[in-house]
Amino acid sequence: MKKVTWSHSALKDYEGCARRYHEVKVLKKYPFQETEATRYGNDVHEAIELYIRDATPIPAKYAQFQPVVDAMLAKSGRKLAEYEMGVTADLQPTGFKSKDVWVRGIADILVIDDDNLTAWVGDWKTGNNRYPDRDQLVLMSLMVFAHFPHIRKVNSALLFIVKDDMVKMQMQREQAEAFWWKYRERVARLEGSFSNEVWNPTSTPLCGWCQVTGCEFNPKH
Numbered sequence: 001m002k003k004v005t006w007s008h009s010a011l012k013d014y015e016g017c018a019r020r021y022h023e024v025k026v027l028k029k030y031p032f033q034e035t036e037a038t039r040y041g042n043d044v045h046e047a048i049e050l051y052i053r054d055a056t057p058i059p060a061k062y063a064q065f066q067p068v069v070d071a072m073l074a075k076s077g078r079k080l081a082e083y084e085m086g087v088t089a090d091l092q093p094t095g096f097k098s099k100d101v102w103v104r105g106i107a108d109i110l111v112i113d114d115d116n117l118t119a120w121v122g123d124w125k126t127g128n129n130r131y132p133d134r135d136q137l138v139l140m141s142l143m144v145f146a147h148f149p150h151i152r153k154v155n156s157a158l159l160f161i162v163k164d165d166m167v168k169m170q171m172q173r174e175q176a177e178a179f180w181w182k183y184r185e186r187v188a189r190l191e192g193s194f195s196n197e198v199w200n201p202t203s204t205p206l207c208g209w210c211q212v213t214g215c216e217f218n219p220k221h
């Protein structure tokens, strides 16, 4: 059976439409299309990363984001930017690109407070805050627990820096196992698609924006 690796966005993609996931992510039939929004998001992420890592000043055009970044940096603990984490299928920490990696995630900002055994993990969001996806916070918290075995509690936040909003959650280490089981069930469906080679389409109003023009549900077909 093909070894399946996944991430928060890959699993969401698969659950949104298995056929699209297969054609775009697995078969790579359609090259990634950069949009104005993704270009902007990447640029902001890079500017904040450089500021956290090397104190490179945030460009004036992004000055509005400085206070929220500084608020995160004011928290006590080690500050890590764009921190890559991999976890194996038996929930051991591993490298982001290691052969035994099962799930991957990158923390935009991670603050490890070794004295209080707590952590903060945050994700900079340059998009809309209308449908915040807390699931991402769950996975980030689980990965932090796997990589930092002494941490007892993880605070996490989706930081909507353009909308000046924040969606927070908190997880205790004791809750982690139950959350991992939910992911195992979801990933088992993804593994089932690979082993049975069944990639069912899920038609929604978003089909009009889908890259898979060969699909009968795509209005551009």
Ligand code: SF4
Binding pocket: 017, 018, 019, 020, 201, 202, 203, 204, 206, 207, 208, 210, 211, 212, 215, 216, 217, 218
């Ligand atoms: S057009 Fe719709 S159903 Fe077809 S692959 Fe794209 S998202 Fe899925």
